Amino acid sequence: MTDILSELRWRGLIAQTTDAEALAEALAAGPVTYYCGFDPTAPSLHHGHLVQLVLMRHLQRAGHRPLALVGGATGMIGDPRMSGERVLNDKETVAAWTDRLRAQIERFLDFSGDNAARMVNNLDWTAELSAIDFLRDIGKHYRLGTMLAKETVARRLASEEGISFTEFSYQILQGNDFRELFRRYGCTLQTGGNDQWGNLLSGVDLVHKAEGARVHAMTTPLITKADGTKFGKTEGGAVWLAPDMMSPYAFFQFWLNTADADVVGYLKVFTFLDRERIGELEAAVAERPQAREAQRVLAREVTTLVHGADACERVEAASAALFGRGDLRTLDEGTLADAVAEVPRGRVTAGETTIVDALVATGLSSSRSEARRTVGDGGAYLNNEKITDPDRVIGAEDLLAGGVALVRRGRRNLAVATTQG
RNA sequence: GGCGGGUUACCCGAGUGGCCAAAGGGAGCUGACUGUAAAUCAGCCGCGGAAUGCUUCGGGGGUUCGAAUCCCUCACCCGCCA
Structure with missing residues (x-):
């Protein structure tokens, strides 16, 4: 033993x-x-x-x-x-x-x-x-x-x-x-x-x-964060294990966003990786932090543990597609649909719905006032392009494969606006 | 059962008749910088295509030109006494 x-x-x-x-x-x-x-x-x-x-x-x-x-x-x-x-x-x-x-x-x-x-x-x-x-x-x-x-x-x-x-x-x-x-x-x-x-x-x-x-x-021990703030706080409250309360995508993103100062400790606590592997990842954080290898492994391990390998693969692929540098318009319908499967969605009408309404419809903003503020702050994006006009209408030319458009608030809050289905 | 204190926006908390959509802090959001990180700095933080506009200060009623602020009443909480 x-x-x-x-x-x-x-x-x-x-x-x-x-x-x-x-x-x-x-x-x-x-x-x-x-x-x-x-x-x-x-x-x-x-x-x-x-x-x-x-x-x-x-x-x-x-x-x-x-x-x-x-x-x-x-x-x-x-x-x-x-x-x-x-x-x-x-x-x-x-x-x-x-x-x-x-x-x-x-x-x-x-x-x-x-x-x-x-x-x-x-x-x-x-x-x-x-x-x-x-x-x-x-x-x-x-x-x-x-x-x-x-x-x-x-x-x-x-x-x-x-x-x-x-x-x-x-x-x-x-x-x-x-x-x-x-x-x-x-x-x-x-x-x-x-x-x-x-x-x-x-x-x-x-x-x-x-x-x-x-x-x-x-x-x-109580799990803490290096910056002193509470561990496990998200926009939705806690980091829930139930997929109907926190999507596997959001769950994966939570772990992926772990700070450098915390990630090694979390690997020890939340994964079953051995000392050698964690040691390698610790070195990776020190040598090339911008690669975020440790965070990727942490997110993958914990998401697999909680939601299973299949779900983890899907959300990992989605994260890569949505945050990748590639042009969204080059994604085919199947890839895009998979990528946004776990992301919040809302209905819009091409040619009518404005960016402000789209932010509200997708749940990214809780009111039109807030949505207008977001646009005013320069925090609204349509298909990864910043939108500064609150009256900007989402037109047919903005639709990607499958008749959807990607709406974003801030650096990392994504949602998909659908025109059908 | 008696007496006293309390209930303010997500949380804490100031405000005792108009200058209060309501101080301050925390949380949160956005931007800049970056690496979908941290730290830092800046802006925002009820609703509202925005107005001398609307709704809000435990619920209801009243006084007043005007109430979160005064009165009545109901509910709940806390304390002391019995």
Whole structure:
């Protein structure tokens, strides 16, 4: 068995662990059953969860047994966060999101073989739990002082908004999940993001008190950007893994635009490339940054991981065609159609629609005022040519193969205007 | 149940009768420079072919020539007391 811990450390995937020596021994001694939970708080997982999925996959590849937990129960309560009390989602919504998350998680793990992954839902052991049993069997192990000291709880308590009993209780539910998985499957390790450290310890402590066993916790660091801004922010919000919430094209573009200062770190965290390969790419960034080899590999690897090889090939080809130096008019209909397949689109009428209307129709601008501003700023392009007249009409002579025109806002926001279909 | 504080544009937050479409900051957008990068600098940042125009300051109603600002009422949030 490889020394998975040092591998993970090198990749920058470990922020904190409980007793590091004991954990190293356990991992070296044989297959460890571990779990990571995902709460259905949105219709899709995002970049943050991706780190957890990658970590789970590394551990499974090293021979350990993954339990992927979807929080059908915890998702109905809400993990307290600093931005304030969550709005509760109804049961049907939570159930639907749970199903979507389950499908997203499955592709990252291997459900066959000696260390096959298993999917669990904490609603299975929580739904029937009575209030009395909850308070007697679980609550008795929790000390209020410890619960109140948890960072998020303490800060929320001190905030103007305060915290509801519902969210305050969240840590108990998550702690109980660990205990339940320990009992059912012999699970002895929980992983998660560093912001989950308190919740992980809740489970470690509960298993210790209630079951008399020592179990482990390990967290991944918060992924950051060298410039200090938040990682994973895009125009659409987060970097979603679901193709219906972020197109594979946009997903690919997100990774492709990674800053030089960040790209090597991201290759370590988000890809399964080995040290040698990453070393080569690191040298490439230093020697010829303008070639952006590392960014291209990063985008390709992560897009393949999340959306599959076929989708990745399509969006990569599209990116090359649309951002290439070649003349758009030389592209044949098939190539062009493929290239713009993943790009936002809008209907226009040749001979009538102006550039301003086209920006709005394609969703590149949210209002005509904004579109006019964009044109005024010199940020509007039709078929890669700058347009400065807001009343410029898109004519038949502007149409490329297949009766479409390429509309662009700024350096890299593309959309296709269609006249038919 | 009582008393007090609060609800402003994507977020934070100023504004207590006209000079407020509403300070400031953040986020965001565009341009220049580049490498579909970072940093820097500049402009923009409710809608509106643009007007002494329209819609906005938790919801509704009222006072006034005129309200985000005053009054009534409803909703929600926070705190103290019970």
